[in-house]
Amino acid sequence: MLPERVAIVEVGPRDGFQMEKTFLPTDLKVEVIDLLTKAGLAKIEATSFVSPTVIPQMADAPEVMARIRRARGTVYSVLVPNVKGAERAVAAKADGIRLVVCATEAYNQRNVGMSVAESMALIPAIKAAAGAIPVEVVIGLSFGCPLEGAVPEDRVVGLARRIAGMGIPEISIADSIGIAHPVQVRAMVERLGRELPGLQFSLHIHDTRGLGLANALAAMEAGIDTFDSGLGGLGGCPVFPGATGNIATEDLVNMCAEMGIETGVDLVPVREASRRIAEFLGRALPSRVLAVGTREELYRRIEKPAVQA
Amino acid sequence: MLPERVAIVEVGPRDGFQMEKTFLPTDLKVEVIDLLTKAGLAKIEATSFVSPTVIPQMADAPEVMARIRRARGTVYSVLVPNVKGAERAVAAKADGIRLVVCATEAYNQRNVGMSVAESMALIPAIKAAAGAIPVEVVIGLSFGCPLEGAVPEDRVVGLARRIAGMGIPEISIADSIGIAHPVQVRAMVERLGRELPGLQFSLHIHDTRGLGLANALAAMEAGIDTFDSGLGGLGGCPVFPGATGNIATEDLVNMCAEMGIETGVDLVPVREASRRIAEFLGRALPSRVLAVGTREELYRRIEKPAVQA
Numbered sequence: 001m002l003p004e005r006v007a008i009v010e011v012g013p014r015d016g017f018q019m020e021k022t023f024l025p026t027d028l029k030v031e032v033i034d035l036l037t038k039a040g041l042a043k044i045e046a047t048s049f050v051s052p053t054v055i056p057q058m059a060d061a062p063e064v065m066a067r068i069r070r071a072r073g074t075v076y077s078v079l080v081p082n083v084k085g086a087e088r089a090v091a092a093k094a095d096g097i098r099l100v101v102c103a104t105e106a107y108n109q110r111n112v113g114m115s116v117a118e119s120m121a122l123i124p125a126i127k128a129a130a131g132a133i134p135v136e137v138v139i140g141l142s143f144g145c146p147l148e149g150a151v152p153e154d155r156v157v158g159l160a161r162r163i164a165g166m167g168i169p170e171i172s173i174a175d176s177i178g179i180a181h182p183v184q185v186r187a188m189v190e191r192l193g194r195e196l197p198g199l200q201f202s203l204h205i206h207d208t209r210g211l212g213l214a215n216a217l218a219a220m221e222a223g224i225d226t227f228d229s230g231l232g233g234l235g236g237c238p239v240f241p242g243a244t245g246n247i248a249t250e251d252l253v254n255m256c257a258e259m260g261i262e263t264g265v266d267l268v269p270v271r272e273a274s275r276r277i278a279e280f281l282g283r284a285l286p287s288r289v290l291a292v293g294t295r296e297e298l299y300r301r302i303e304k305p306a307v308q309a
Numbered sequence: 310m311l312p313e314r315v316a317i318v319e320v321g322p323r324d325g326f327q328m329e330k331t332f333l334p335t336d337l338k339v340e341v342i343d344l345l346t347k348a349g350l351a352k353i354e355a356t357s358f359v360s361p362t363v364i365p366q367m368a369d370a371p372e373v374m375a376r377i378r379r380a381r382g383t384v385y386s387v388l389v390p391n392v393k394g395a396e397r398a399v400a401a402k403a404d405g406i407r408l409v410v411c412a413t414e415a416y417n418q419r420n421v422g423m424s425v426a427e428s429m430a431l432i433p434a435i436k437a438a439a440g441a442i443p444v445e446v447v448i449g450l451s452f453g454c455p456l457e458g459a460v461p462e463d464r465v466v467g468l469a470r471r472i473a474g475m476g477i478p479e480i481s482i483a484d485s486i487g488i489a490h491p492v493q494v495r496a497m498v499e500r501l502g503r504e505l506p507g508l509q510f511s512l513h514i515h516d517t518r519g520l521g522l523a524n525a526l527a528a529m530e531a532g533i534d535t536f537d538s539g540l541g542g543l544g545g546c547p548v549f550p551g552a553t554g555n556i557a558t559e560d561l562v563n564m565c566a567e568m569g570i571e572t573g574v575d576l577v578p579v580r581e582a583s584r585r586i587a588e589f590l591g592r593a594l595p596s597r598v599l600a601v602g603t604r605e606e607l608y609r610r611i612e613k614p615a616v617q618a
Contacts, residue, residue: 002492149608179604181567182526183311209604210560210597211567213523217491240607242600251519258490258520288519291551295488295518298549299458 003225005262007042008249009172009202013064014045014079015246016234018057020281026060028280030067035273036231037071039266041249045098045228048079049088065092077136081112082122086129097130098172099123101163102140103156106147111140120159123166136170137163138204142188144179146239153188160196170200172228175215177237178208178244182218189222202226205247207286208237212247213255220261227252232274232285248287250274254294267294312534314571317558318481318511319345320354322373323388324555325543327357327366329590335369337589339376344582345540346380349573350558354407354537357388358397374401386445390421391431395438406439407481408432410472411449412465415456420449429468432475445479446472447513451497453488455548462497469505479509481537484524486546487517487553491527498531511535514556516595517546521556522564529570536561541583541594557596559583563603576603 013033017024029047036044046068052059061078070076077096078089089097101119102108108116127135142156160171173188185203192201203219205212205227216227229252235245253265271290278285292298322342326333338356345353355377361368370387379385386405387398398406410428411417417425436444451465469480482497494512501510512528514521514536525536538561544554562574580599587594601607 144604144608146607146610177607179607181564181604183568208597208601208607209563210522210557211564213519214526214564217523217526240601240610244597248519254518255490255520255523259492288517288553292517292549295453295490298455298486298488298517299453301455301549 002220002259002261005225006220006256007226008252008263008265009043009045009077009226009228010036010041010231010249011045011204011228011246012230012232012234012249014048014058015228016230016232018048018055019234019236019238019245020057022281023057024277024280026063026067028276029060029064032231032273032276033064033068035269035276037069037074039269039273040264041074042264043075043077043096046076046078049085049092050079050081062088062092065094080126083125083129086126090130090133094133097126097133097135098138099126099135100138100140100174101159102145103142103151103159104145104148107141107145110147116159120162123163123168127167134170135168136172137168138172138174139163140174140176142173143175143184144177146177153191156188157191157195160192160199164196164199169198170202172202172204174204174228175206176204177239178206178212180205180215181211182214185215186218186222189219189224193223200226202228204228206235206237206243206245207233207247208240208243213251216247216252216255231270232277232290233287234277234285244286248285248290250287250289254289258295311529311568311570314534315529315565316351316535317561317572317574318352318354318386318535318537319350319540319558320513320537320555321539321541321543321558323354323357323367324537325539325541327364328543328545328547328554329366331590332366333586333589335372335376337585338369338373341540341582341585342373342377344578344585346378346383348575348578348582350383351573352384352386352405355385355387358394358401359388359390371397371401374403389435392434392438395435399439399442403442406435406442406444407447408435408444409447409449409483410468411454412451412460412468413454413457416450416454419456425468429471432472432477436476443479444477445481446477447481447483448472449483449485451482452484452493453486455486462500465497466500466504469501469508473505473508478507479511481511481513483513483537484515485513486548487515487521489514489524490520491523494524495527495531498528498533502532509535511537513537515544515546515552515554516542516556517549517552522560525556525561525564540579541586541599542596543586543594553595557594557599559596559598563598567604
């Protein structure tokens, strides 16, 4: 049973941009986010408040947040690694704060230099610093970890339960490295829905092995109606060279549209934004719909009038 | 309910190669097919017996068929457009013959210069020419046509019924241009299974808008257990510039393996074959698993021993 409506969280300006070695000019970042706003995306992960030493690409986070033109009804969310980041996010008037807790010790150490317990312990402090701004927790590496291998479903469900117990109703289950497959996704989503009903789960998918949209389909069938995706399929994976990034917003929106699922997203400005980035980076982005168009656009290229059988 | 086993028909040496403008040397074609045999593929569409004026890439079809090393248990199938092609296929000792009938008049005219009725009328003659060699019919453009637009499900089901009535138990439903979406695939497969039980349907999918594996997943859930795919995701679409080709054998085999579905295919020689082609063509092929590896291979790159939580 597919959902009637799917909400898309555009994470390209954070997850996609942070993988680029070339600094994307602040002007371009703002232009892209403004186009994404025009496209009608419900939530945009606009930047992250991290140390510029660790991720130089995000050094202009306050400026980006100050310069984007905000639309009523769009949530401009940011990623933070700690309380200081949350304070900076509040100062920048973010509408939402996201914090990542990895499902494995090894990756959490690598990611933020803390144990999972230390990251979990941050949640109340970040919630306090955020005040009225909703805090969402992302459980990273939920489907497998490049450092520890397979991740038990129990561990993810256990973390989700504890996070929910801290008053966090929105939890994103992240396949941060694109290691999940549809049967695994379905099992995870069904179990979370059964054991933790009433929470708002979303799914963050990477397309490393080409399974991105198949995983999204399996998740929708199992009850997920909120997905992260990135314009153009930007991004990559810090641990697997040659990996593509997030599922492309264009491809996900198109799949939903063709299946009769509303997203409220207009692909024209999304693709304009992707083309601006592709132009700047001087390379094609992975999105197939960006490259060839939607079904309706392909049909519109029909050369001849219909011939009757 | 997913199948326990999926059979894969490797169509790269025909559907993939025919899209390449540069003539692939016969030596390379033979080497690639021999590698695919080594990979354990149950059926390989090795070439097509068409006019070399129309498709120069297939001019060496008899030589390819004569030089490949055949394995017991592997079916070496060929595509033919007419009775003359079938006779040449018999002379070349093909194990199987495939004939395409398009679901739309406009595309069938463009493809073979005949009406759909004329193509359908060929089936008994091709069957007679084939003798003991099994003939399979591919219904092309089953999910949409670049010349006529949407294709009614009724038309495909009606053609399948008439083809079955001619004593053809194997029918391939082809999304020749990659226009299908999962809901459409599921509806088509469920209807064919309901109305024409006992036939052996397979699905031929292109990945034009990135929906290839999602469509394969939907088809499996609806009861299909045989798929065409092409090594490396070779190929394209004669009508949509920028389109990618068949779903990649590597990506489909990997998806099945991860979901616990047997294919009997060893990816090592498939990827060796893809790399040989990529090397010759001087460009990367679309397959993601070819680029980054399987889940197990990604895990094997684990840098550090597991850290206990």
